[in-house]
Amino acid sequence: xxxxNVTPDSFYATSRSAGVDxxxxxxxxxxxxxDIGGESSRPGAAYVSLEEERERVIPLIREIRxxxxxxxxxxxxxxxxxxxxxxxxxxxxxxSAAMEDDPAMASLIAERGGxxxxxxxxxxxxxxxxxxxxxxxxxxxxxxxxxxxxxAEEAGIPREKIILDPGIGFGKRHEDNxxxxxxxxxxxxxxxxxxxxxxxxxxxxxxxxxxxxDRLFGTLAADAYAALMGADILRVHDVKPHxxxxxxxxxxxxxx
Numbered sequence: 001x002x003x004x005n006v007t008p009d010s011f012y013a014t015s016r017s018a019g020v021d022x023x024x025x026x027x028x029x030x031x032x033x034x035d036i037g038g039e040s041s042r043p044g045a046a047y048v049s050l051e052e053e054r055e056r057v058i059p060l061i062r063e064i065r066x067x068x069x070x071x072x073x074x075x076x077x078x079x080x081x082x083x084x085x086x087x088x089x090x091x092x093x094x095x096s097a098a099m100e101d102d103p104a105m106a107s108l109i110a111e112r113g114g115x116x117x118x119x120x121x122x123x124x125x126x127x128x129x130x131x132x133x134x135x136x137x138x139x140x141x142x143x144x145x146x147x148x149x150x151x152a153e154e155a156g157i158p159r160e161k162i163i164l165d166p167g168i169g170f171g172k173r174h175e176d177n178x179x180x181x182x183x184x185x186x187x188x189x190x191x192x193x194x195x196x197x198x199x200x201x202x203x204x205x206x207x208x209x210x211x212x213x214d215r216l217f218g219t220l221a222a223d224a225y226a227a228l229m230g231a232d233i234l235r236v237h238d239v240k241p242h243x244x245x246x247x248x249x250x251x252x253x254x255x256x
Contacts, residue, residue: 001033001235002026006056007040020063027070030243037075061088079104086112098148110156117163118148122171137176138183165195177203184229196226197235
């Protein structure tokens with residue numbers, strides 16, 4: 001899943017304000033899905049208005065659909081944005097609030113036949129990293145995701161259209177992120193496809209002591225582990241290096 005941020009404040013400056021040319025480049029590099037986001041959910045970010053998010057996201061979807069039929073995911077908490085995106089041909093709503101912020105989201109996705117990514121986070125972006133604490137992080141995240149998936153199914157979203165995301169970096173300490181990465185097999189036991197978003201995040205930076213611009217190799221190492229442990233979707237800024245990494249892993253594991 002290639003990341004197309006249409007925001008001025010993404011934590012990784014190179015990914016900000018992605019346009020149709022960048023999307024087409026990621027398609028050429030081998031992306032299976034493009035994830036478009038108009039509201040940064042990084043720690044410390046402020047939410048944006050419905051109108052501002054619409055102005056960022058909807059025109060880009062229209063332009064992409066003129067050029068490619070690549071599956072599109074839209075990273076939004078707002079049912080109004082989700083409705084327009086689905087009507088324009090997006091197939092996945094990537095909801096960082098797991099459909100808790102907008103009561104209309106679940107029924108909308110069910111009615112439109114879309115898929116949904118349900119992510120775990122604690123708190124809101126502006127304050128989520130202010131001393132988050134867990135007794136048993138994997139158990140708590142797993143329980144939350146199981147309940148979120150059940151809500152989605154009860155709203156009419158088919159099980160096969162539900163994807164879970166443990167929310168690496170969203171209201172979690174370094175040790176919490178590490179535990180969730182190690183415990184990917186336990187999260188996969190819930191029986192839903194699992195999305196992992198590690199790309200250039202502070203978890204990588206804390207290990208390497210580097211800014212987002214210098215975290216590619218660390219990201220590849222973490223994502224290789226995630227793939228080996230059973231992650232179904234890797235959400236990444238750098239499509240081509242990940243395609244190459246997965247090709248080598250695939251040859252070692254499944255050929256010959």
